[in-house]
Amino acid sequence: MQVPSREELARSGTLEELYGKLDPIGIAPGWAKATPSLWAEPRKNFAPAHWKYEQARGALDAAGRLINTALAERRNLILFNPAASNSYGTVRTLVAAYQMIMPGEWARSHRHTPNALRLILDSDPGTYTEVDGVKIAMEPGDVLLTPNWSSHGHGNDSRASAYWLDFLDVPLVQLLEPMFFEPAEDEKGEAANNAPPTKDSPFVFPLTDTLKRLEAAVPDPTGPFATNVQLGNPAMDTIALFMMQLAPHLRTALYRSTANNIYAVVNGTGATTVDGERFEWSRGDVIAAPAWRPHCHEAAEDALLLRVSDEPVMQRLGLLRLEEAAQPAH
Numbered sequence: 001m002q003v004p005s006r007e008e009l010a011r012s013g014t015l016e017e018l019y020g021k022l023d024p025i026g027i028a029p030g031w032a033k034a035t036p037s038l039w040a041e042p043r044k045n046f047a048p049a050h051w052k053y054e055q056a057r058g059a060l061d062a063a064g065r066l067i068n069t070a071l072a073e074r075r076n077l078i079l080f081n082p083a084a085s086n087s088y089g090t091v092r093t094l095v096a097a098y099q100m101i102m103p104g105e106w107a108r109s110h111r112h113t114p115n116a117l118r119l120i121l122d123s124d125p126g127t128y129t130e131v132d133g134v135k136i137a138m139e140p141g142d143v144l145l146t147p148n149w150s151s152h153g154h155g156n157d158s159r160a161s162a163y164w165l166d167f168l169d170v171p172l173v174q175l176l177e178p179m180f181f182e183p184a185e186d187e188k189g190e191a192a193n194n195a196p197p198t199k200d201s202p203f204v205f206p207l208t209d210t211l212k213r214l215e216a217a218v219p220d221p222t223g224p225f226a227t228n229v230q231l232g233n234p235a236m237d238t239i240a241l242f243m244m245q246l247a248p249h250l251r252t253a254l255y256r257s258t259a260n261n262i263y264a265v266v267n268g269t270g271a272t273t274v275d276g277e278r279f280e281w282s283r284g285d286v287i288a289a290p291a292w293r294p295h296c297h298e299a300a301e302d303a304l305l306l307r308v309s310d311e312p313v314m315q316r317l318g319l320l321r322l323e324e325a326a327q328p329a330h
């Protein structure tokens with residue numbers, strides 16, 4: 001189709017004629033949009049959701065027989081939000097995955113611009129992540145960071161398969177476009193690293209340290225965040241981490257936030273209600289509380305939840321809003 005000139009556009013006799021001339025030059029009338037571009041408050045695009053470690057563990061054990069780390073790069077299971085047309089993100093900005101590495105395996109090193117962290121669920125001594133050449137020991141309850149562009153690979157010199165949860169800001173980086181990824185250049189160098197794994201690293205928050213900090217924290221069992229400590233300040237540019245300690249049978253205050261939150265159960269049992277949907281969880285489970293969904297928690301026994309949040313993104317962009325809401329009827 002011929003590109004209309006200024007004069008031809010100016011001569012348009014009807015709106016339909018004008019629309020017909022605008023379309024081929026990539027311009028649309030703002031007063032006749034097919035869908036609105038502004039709305040009164042955040043939409044419910046992503047759904048409240050729950051994933052169970054028990055199921056993921058079964059699937060990972062099958063995957064352990066069926067695919068090796070050389071082929072898979074990472075043997076992981078993506079927790080995609082069941083919202084319509086979504087097949088990747090757990091919430092809008094973040095993705096969570098269960099991962100397993102078998103005895104003797106090495107998940108080769110690479111680096112990427114997305115920030116990543118992992119919460120260790122089950123592992124024996126000898127399991128480690130190598131971050132920028134330093135082997136960091138992975139013990140259950142530890143939280144380990146691999147920030148933007150840090151090189152990382154995973155090894156397991158123990159005699160038991162190791163399981164953990166990964167959290168990454170990949171959906172955010174995909175949206176913003178600055179995606180870069182590269183495999184490690186010299187894998188022989190990595191394999192030659194015979195140093196024992198250490199916890200002496202700024203990239204790990206050992207559970208033992210976190211528990212000590214929680215003991216000294218101001219108790220707030222019925223506040224929206226329960227008794228909690230922040231890991232890092234924030235842990236990474238785009239992701240903040242908080243370890244929440246729940247007291248048995250006390251419900252936290254219902255609240256909603258423009259931030260997206262993912263909760264992972266470090267230990268204990270209980271339930272989280274997200275926008276009216278109740279999810280009963282146990283160790284290793286994951287709950288998605290997408291933006292602006294009121295939610296609260298109640299433990300059946302002493303419990304620890306790791307809250308993984310995109311709050312730093314919302315904060316820096318001036319988009320963080322948070323409000324407590326009335327408790328749901330029960």
Ligand SMILES: [Fe+2]
Nearest residue numbers: 110112116152
């Ligand atoms: Fe990675």
